Amino acid sequence: MAEMQASVLVVEDEPAQREIISYNLESEGFRVIQAEDGNEALLLIKEEEPDLILLDWMLPGTSGIEICRRIKLNPSLRMIPVIMLSARSEEVDRVRGLETGADDYICKPYSLVEMIARVKAHLRRSRAASVGERLTYDDIMLDAETHKVFRGENELKLGPTEFRLLTTFMEKPGRVWSREQLLDRVWGREIYVDTRTVDVHIGRLRKALIRHGGEDPIRTVRGAGYALG
Structure with missing residues (x-):
């Protein structure tokens, strides 16, 4: 049940x-x-x-x-x-x-x-994700309990998948995550999702993060994956 x-x-x-x-x-x-x-x-x-x-x-x-x-x-x-x-x-x-x-x-x-x-x-x-804490990185603040994300003074509009992606990045800034690791963390290893899906959601997350200005904090590591900072 x-x-x-x-x-x-x-x-x-x-x-x-x-x-x-x-x-x-x-x-x-x-x-x-x-x-x-x-x-x-x-x-x-x-x-x-x-x-x-x-x-x-x-x-x-x-x-x-x-x-x-x-x-x-x-x-x-x-x-x-x-x-x-x-x-x-x-x-x-x-x-x-x-x-x-x-x-x-x-x-x-x-x-x-x-x-x-x-x-x-x-x-x-x-x-x-709804039972959690506040995470901060640079000028980004993520509140897991209220599901709100701010960059500076601006509240960012994120869907649930982008929110979980950002949470993963903010829990371990600097760590390089492969697409497969992100699929396991964000979608779950019991279901099959195309790795192209990760790129689409990373693109959406990037767009939301820079909507009000500021540099894109997500780094693409060629041949390896993505990292925050």
């Missing part, structure tokens, strides 16, 4: 698919909320503030990509992990999904066991 019964919003227009996903999540102890289109999803996200969203790319009305974009632009919702479900398996589509703000991307057809493993991994990480 999932502790404290985490809630998962399943946004899928195909009734049979929605029921299968919901049944399997409920069997694992999750509280499941269902939406069949984008507009219903947007209403439920605001009303319920689910712990995680499973979001189909192809939806009638407002597309999954657009819903994801709106969630990540909303300061009170952007920390909710979003896992995108899509029949579009091309790398360009996967990257586009991630660049819109999705925290993970699963191609159809997918294994339900893998999907549930990813849901659990994201929930575990978002909860672990």
